[in-house]
Amino acid sequence: MSSVEFKNVSKDFSGNVVLSNYNFKINDGEFVSFLGPSGCGKTTSLRMIAGLENNSTGEIFIDNELISSPEKKLFIAPEKRKLGMVFQSYAIWPHMNVFDNVAFPLKMAKVSSEETNKRVNEILEMVELKDFNLRMPNTLSGGQQQRVALARGLAAKPKVLLLDEPLSNLDAKLREKMRKDIRTIQQYFKITCVYVTHDQVEAFSMSDRIMIMNKGTILQFATPDEMRANPADAFVKDFIS
Amino acid sequence: MKKALTAIFLLGLFLLCIYPLWYLAQSLLFNEGTFSFDLFQAAFNHSLTYISIRNSLVICSLTVLLSVIIAVPLAWVLTRSNVKGKGFWRTIFSLPYAIPPYIGAIAWVNLANPNSGMLRPFFSGINVYSSFGLVFVLSAFFYTYILINLLSALEKIDPSLEEAARISGATPLQVFCKITMPLVTPSLVTGMLLTFLSAIASFGVPALIGTPAGLSLMTTQIFTLQKMASVNGLRLSGALSVILLLISSSVFIFDYIVTKKFRFSLVGGKSARSSFVELGKMTWPVNLLLGFLSLIFFFLPIVAIFISSMAKLQGDRRVENLGLQNFKTILFDTEETYRALSNSLFLAFTTAVVCCIIAYFLAQMSKKSSLFVNRLKEAFIAVPYAVPGTVLSLSLTLVVLAYRLPLYNTLGIIFIAYIAKFLNFSYRSINDGLLQVDDSLIDAARVAGANSFQRMIKIWLPMLKPFLMASLFLVFMPAFSELTMTVLLTGPGNETIGTLIFQLQEYGDASGGGAAVLSFLTLILIIIMNATLKVLTKGKYGL
Numbered sequence: 001m002s003s004v005e006f007k008n009v010s011k012d013f014s015g016n017v018v019l020s021n022y023n024f025k026i027n028d029g030e031f032v033s034f035l036g037p038s039g040c041g042k043t044t045s046l047r048m049i050a051g052l053e054n055n056s057t058g059e060i061f062i063d064n065e066l067i068s069s070p071e072k073k074l075f076i077a078p079e080k081r082k083l084g085m086v087f088q089s090y091a092i093w094p095h096m097n098v099f100d101n102v103a104f105p106l107k108m109a110k111v112s113s114e115e116t117n118k119r120v121n122e123i124l125e126m127v128e129l130k131d132f133n134l135r136m137p138n139t140l141s142g143g144q145q146q147r148v149a150l151a152r153g154l155a156a157k158p159k160v161l162l163l164d165e166p167l168s169n170l171d172a173k174l175r176e177k178m179r180k181d182i183r184t185i186q187q188y189f190k191i192t193c194v195y196v197t198h199d200q201v202e203a204f205s206m207s208d209r210i211m212i213m214n215k216g217t218i219l220q221f222a223t224p225d226e227m228r229a230n231p232a233d234a235f236v237k238d239f240i241s
Numbered sequence: 242m243k244k245a246l247t248a249i250f251l252l253g254l255f256l257l258c259i260y261p262l263w264y265l266a267q268s269l270l271f272n273e274g275t276f277s278f279d280l281f282q283a284a285f286n287h288s289l290t291y292i293s294i295r296n297s298l299v300i301c302s303l304t305v306l307l308s309v310i311i312a313v314p315l316a317w318v319l320t321r322s323n324v325k326g327k328g329f330w331r332t333i334f335s336l337p338y339a340i341p342p343y344i345g346a347i348a349w350v351n352l353a354n355p356n357s358g359m360l361r362p363f364f365s366g367i368n369v370y371s372s373f374g375l376v377f378v379l380s381a382f383f384y385t386y387i388l389i390n391l392l393s394a395l396e397k398i399d400p401s402l403e404e405a406a407r408i409s410g411a412t413p414l415q416v417f418c419k420i421t422m423p424l425v426t427p428s429l430v431t432g433m434l435l436t437f438l439s440a441i442a443s444f445g446v447p448a449l450i451g452t453p454a455g456l457s458l459m460t461t462q463i464f465t466l467q468k469m470a471s472v473n474g475l476r477l478s479g480a481l482s483v484i485l486l487l488i489s490s491s492v493f494i495f496d497y498i499v500t501k502k503f504r505f506s507l508v509g510g511k512s513a514r515s516s517f518v519e520l521g522k523m524t525w526p527v528n529l530l531l532g533f534l535s536l537i538f539f540f541l542p543i544v545a546i547f548i549s550s551m552a553k554l555q556g557d558r559r560v561e562n563l564g565l566q567n568f569k570t571i572l573f574d575t576e577e578t579y580r581a582l583s584n585s586l587f588l589a590f591t592t593a594v595v596c597c598i599i600a601y602f603l604a605q606m607s608k609k610s611s612l613f614v615n616r617l618k619e620a621f622i623a624v625p626y627a628v629p630g631t632v633l634s635l636s637l638t639l640v641v642l643a644y645r646l647p648l649y650n651t652l653g654i655i656f657i658a659y660i661a662k663f664l665n666f667s668y669r670s671i672n673d674g675l676l677q678v679d680d681s682l683i684d685a686a687r688v689a690g691a692n693s694f695q696r697m698i699k700i701w702l703p704m705l706k707p708f709l710m711a712s713l714f715l716v717f718m719p720a721f722s723e724l725t726m727t728v729l730l731t732g733p734g735n736e737t738i739g740t741l742i743f744q745l746q747e748y749g750d751a752s753g754g755g756a757a758v759l760s761f762l763t764l765i766l767i768i769i770m771n772a773t774l775k776v777l778t779k780g781k782y783g784l
Contacts, residue, residue, distance in 0.1 A: 078407040091401035108410030
């Protein structure tokens with residue numbers, strides 16, 4: 001149901017251009033990766049979708065609805081955008097147990113408690129954390145915290161799930177399994193996903209389309225096959241090989 | 242050899258930090274060899290001492306309450322909103338931490354005394370000599386314990402914890418209530434307990450504001466009983482000290498339990514906070530409020546001290562009344578000033594240097610000693626810091642008298658009290674420093690061909706320098722203006738700046754403005770030293 005669109009979006013931070021003139025559309029149900037070296041603008045783009053950062057010019061749409069336009073003095077606060085997000089540090093609240101962490105978005109959306117119970121249990125089962133309801137975060141392994149973060153991101157049926165380098169703190173073996181699991185869950189819910197990574201293997205193995213960026217510009221936005229066949233320039237060719 | 246040295250150090254610490262307190266407690270608990278609570282019974286039955294205990298508990302609890310009301314919103318605005326000039330506001334609102342509260346009390350007496358208070362023409366009902374006045378002046382200084390604790394806790398929280406809540410649909414207010422506050426609660430509790438402890442241990446403010454208002458607190462009651470020096474009075478003041486000691490230690494134990502149980506690991510991934518809550522329409526009201534609060538807690542008291550120090554006649558508001566007459570009188574025509582100044586400088590300087598040396602050896606021990614020895618050592622150092630100064634000086638006096646040490650009524654006993662009280666500051670900064678100088682850095686210099694002297698001069702000293710500086714400054718500043726302990730230990734000829742200011746304000750002619758002059762100069766010295774420390778340590782220490 002949900003698309004994400006940038007029209008002429010730029011961002012500068014005290015004179016430095018962080019993003020220049022981004023134009024793209026992510027389709028409903030698509031899994032898109034933002035790929036590039038650090039400082040390329042991928043995380044900033046993601047945070048602008050979330051509303052954690054403002055764009056300086058241009059318009060951002062979610063679901064064809066305008067959510068940010070400095071020219072029109074319009075900015076929808078992050079809590080009103082109905083999104084889910086998984087952070088690099090997981091950002092599991094240490095003072096709440098697993099259930100309360102996952103149920104938080106549902107409570108904020110004023111979902112009834114029976115419905116909340118049902119939904120949290122369902123989603124915890126899906127991320128293989130059945131019976132973890134009452135565990136406190138500091139008793140969980142990194143991989144388990146990661147799954148709680150994913151469950152929380154999905155709990156309130158968000159329009160778009162945003163993932164900010166979610167696997168970078170996991171060991172290699174776990175990372176491979178999580179890649180598959182995230183993709184499976186995404187296809188099960190048919191949810192639009194925007195995935196930030198600097199790891200090209202990750203991007204190529206998971207995405208429907210990849211947007212490759214460098215120094216605040218989009219170099220290419222294409223399917224993995226297209227990108228392999230026709231890299232837009234030398235940088236892309238070099239980065240993906 | 243190493244073991245013997247460790248044992249000697251521990252024994253020394255024990256004699257300095259623990260034994261006097263133990264001596265005080267046992268001398269009151271054991272009456273001719275038998276254990277009894279009779280004396281405490283007497284303290285509770287005696288109306289004056291009972292009232293002072295009740296007053297202390299009530300006044301200090303109210304102080305904590307008012308401090309929370311001041312500090313929590315301030316901490317939020319200074320870390321989470323997009324208000325301009327955060328660094329400036331932070332310094333202004335943290336500075337009262339370094340200013341001796343009795344100077345603040347003098348400022349508020351000048352501002353709001355019922356006869357000639359500078360604020361009387363604007364607010365006719367204002368009177369600092371009241372329970373509210375006492376709570377207010379205590380809060381105006383001790384809220385900084387809560388503020389400083391909260392600021393550092395709020396800064397340590399991984400920003401994504403709060404961002405995750407926003408994405409999950411929580412408004413900024415909901416984020417504050419459901420995420421931020423629960424996470425900083427342990428730090429808030431610690432701040433509140435420190436505020437309570439400082440308030441209950443404080444002497445200057447209760448003496449200058451509480452006593453004229455007819456409110457005696459435990460510290461001022463102990464002081465009065467000591468000065469009267471009747472046998473029964475001395476025993477009662479001893480009992481009161483032990484009760485004060487018990488109250489403060491239980492507060493500390495409570496804090497230890499709370500922090501141990503509920504402290505969350507707050508360290509996060511990205512340290513840069515990229516998003517602040519936009520104040521929007523609230524920008525002006527918030528700035529106005531910050532301005533107003535800084536006026537009350539910082540600028541107004543300083544201006545009041547300044548005007549009083551210049552006023553030839555206190556309470557006369559005409560411009561012609563201002564001049565440098567008081568400065569001349571107190572600095573050049575008063576014999577005590579010179580004595581007090583040289584005593585204070587000498588005491589503060591030697592205490593700072595000696596603390597620094599002791600702390601260095603104690604911190605060095607950490608690397609080689611067992612966990613148990615380290616725990617014991619740190620506990621010994623922390624005890625005199627935590628114990629109210631009044632109790633500490635009383636127990637030192639008892640030991641000195643009991644063993645007939647030739648220290649009674651000398652600068653020596655004041656010096657020992659300062660070492661015990663302020664060693665904690667030195668130890669913590671030097672320990673921080675030694676943790677930074679990894680052994681591999683020294684080894685690398687050795688491999689590069691530096692001999693032990695070169696290693697010390699080229700590697701070790703430059704790396705440790707900011708921490709040594711911090712250690713010296715952090716002891717010098719409070720020692721220079723100390724009052725609570727000194728007032729009980731001082732004798733004729735042993736004035737310090739603190740006791741001289743106190744005497745001038747209490748008994749001297751207040752119209753002379755002498756207390757204000759010395760307070761003003763002390764304030765300037767402390768503000769300059771704080772700024773110097775901040776520059777020297779590149780912002781790591783200093784407010």
